[in-house]
Amino acid sequence: MAAEASRQAVHDLRDEVLRLLERHRVLASLASRQQTPRHDLLEQMQRRQNLVELQRHLRAQHPADVAAILDSLPGDDRLLVFRQLGPEQAGASLVEASDAVRASLIGELDREELVTALRTLDADDLAFLSGEAPDDVLEEASQSLAAQDRSWLKGARDYEEDSVGRLMTQDVVAVRETQTVAEVLDDLRKRREIPDQTDRLFVVDARQILRGVIPLHMLVRTDPATRIRDVMLGNVERFTPAAPAAGAATAFEKYDLVSAPVVDERGKLVGRITIDRVMDYLREAAEQMALTRAGLRGAEDLFAGVRQSVHNRWPWLALNLVTAFFASRVISQFEETIASVVALAALMPIVASMGGNTGNQTVALVIRALALDQLHEQHGQLVRKELTVSLVNGLMWGAVTGLLAFALYHDAALGAVMMAAVLLNLIVAAVTGIAVPLILHRARRDPAQGASVMLTFITDSMGFFLFLGLARLLLV
């Protein structure tokens, strides 16, 4: 199917699901109103038939598509739809769903339902869910795994979040360096299946130490009598389970990897990371960053409960109140000045917001440079450049705002104060815009998270202080 057609198919399915859900609600509300037994029976039959139709629609779908539908439904409907899925589909769509939706489903499902769904998953998927599903549920769901898989799962769960260990899977195709190409091909034919994203096989020695890789296409094109050792690629990008996932993601991007081996500290092959997991990781990380920047802490989905939403949002509002309160105290120091030149009250937000905006531009550039690991030993150069830019901008925009103030209030001194304050605040913004992310970075905190609040706090307070301070000196 073409991509557009597939997208359309998901939309159609969602519309169909919404229609059936609506009918389900209507039937349910009718049932609760009319209490005669005969009607009741008839309606129960209708409702059941309706649900069967819903099941029929859902069960033909790819788990990723079902997950997309779950993501777009409000809580109650989501639960109802999830309960119409077969156990395997339920397990797979739980893995595919977004963090927030998965968390809400795990929270609302009965323990039994959850175990039934999770029991269909393999050790890799269960490891992926660890930390999200309750430990005892995972424990019970993993009972059906082979002993080897269970011990693998136990190991994987011990790695920190956002580590390579959490991303890796155990479905590795490893071959011995002493085998011939013909023997390897023979082994491959005997396997029941080859895991997805297997673009190359990992080559190990007798002690399971990673020696190299051999791409599948090379295997296909090499003389069958050749030893693997003689054709394998030895210099291969590898990762340890404890390493940060972000570093692995960068390597995947940089070297265009599809799969890469994970080895322990002695070089023994313990697993594999694949590009699909790396992409999921990058996507989740990018989304989380966008939400965090706006001050949403955790996994809040669009239809989360009010209680959860309020809880999720309050720390940001509290922080914001503290900073706004401080800026307000700065202003209150100048109440006398404002009382005598009341135009200052109307003009001061302009000074603050010009500073906040230019400062955030600088912050965005510095954060990107830090993320791409581009900033080394050239701080002086960066500061000179940003200072020059802010000087040019400050003179230009200072003049514009100064003229504007003069035009509005016919007061040349007021215009001059405005101009000077904007110029100075833009310089403050440039210095702060560089310093804040660098300081956060050096303190090993994520600059994307706090830099913007801190910057706005400083440009607001300084904007008010500079403008009102200059006004007190020059106007009153």
Add this chain to the structure above:
Amino acid sequence: MAAEASRQAVHDLRDEVLRLLERHRVLASLASRQQTPRHDLLEQMQRRQNLVELQRHLRAQHPADVAAILDSLPGDDRLLVFRQLGPEQAGASLVEASDAVRASLIGELDREELVTALRTLDADDLAFLSGEAPDDVLEEASQSLAAQDRSWLKGARDYEEDSVGRLMTQDVVAVRETQTVAEVLDDLRKRREIPDQTDRLFVVDARQILRGVIPLHMLVRTDPATRIRDVMLGNVERFTPAAPAAGAATAFEKYDLVSAPVVDERGKLVGRITIDRVMDYLREAAEQMALTRAGLRGAEDLFAGVRQSVHNRWPWLALNLVTAFFASRVISQFEETIASVVALAALMPIVASMGGNTGNQTVALVIRALALDQLHEQHGQLVRKELTVSLVNGLMWGAVTGLLAFALYHDAALGAVMMAAVLLNLIVAAVTGIAVPLILHRARRDPAQGASVMLTFITDSMGFFLFLGLARLLLV
């Protein structure tokens, strides 16, 4: 090599390059001061030797690593380093470098240098650079391509930016549905090379119409006498060149693809997209979005010139001045009120900023839902939820800020006005936070770009208006 080691190696290389660059500068400045011919000769030799050392260091590196170093150097050094690269390495690192750095290099290199570097690239890479390098340079660089590649390049350059056509490559391995597995394996062995990210071969009929795909691992494991037609997978995700790249990227993520066929409107196989290009596309798009949100239009790199930086930043500052000016006009309507209760001037930024912050939280949620295509026909439900959240938050934070105002100014009426204004502005913020991104989305504009400015504009203006308006009614 382990990933940490590779990262360390890049750092070491950069340090070495920086050291050599520094020595180069010292020698150059010495040379410009002492003008005696003999010294000159000696220093020229030293400088040359220094550059040779730089070349030796650079030429052993992966183009991706060289590109990372180019990205992290200021303009002059970048050019100097680039000029030490061999033509092939120069071409490849130009492809790997970030948009901004590539643009600056293309702008500063001589025409000849650029042509020499680009001549080493294949049609796919040249297509990738089209729109960035001047047309006549591309034309000249493509002279060395085979006629077929040249016509392919010409076609690819006609596709719009951010379309599948721009992402696709022509290095496709296609097989006939009537061939046997043995024949295909034989053909593969005869090929000089197989392109990277070839996880499956594309199956076509005699008219080059795409019929299906066959994964490499399936090829390896199937009886050689089998016809491709009988083992290929028929239902395959495919794309047209004119389709948006974003849609293809979503499909790659959702269905864990490594490569996918591109077909024309008649179903004829015309190219291939691979996961590495999709990742590059997603990364560039995410970075661009982060910069755009902060009001940086285009490709500004960390060490861009002052002139370019000022140019890049002014539209945002102009827009911001207009909105700040409007908010200032709102305040000025209440100058009399402020003159009589000057505390209002100090408190009003709190009302505005509480609104701006909660509103941006809502905006972030709605934008994410739109990006993930999760929002359909459930606007009513969303509005109800966000209104309830803002009501709860408004009552809570209204009470806190009201008490704060009372504590500061010992004026119960002022506290009440503060409380009411915060409550109302949070409700305004919720409604605006939903409406603005939805309206932008419906107008087919990117909500990530303008939503935050528009929202802040409304919550600022309304915050001032509500607070000062209530104060005029109740306090004066």
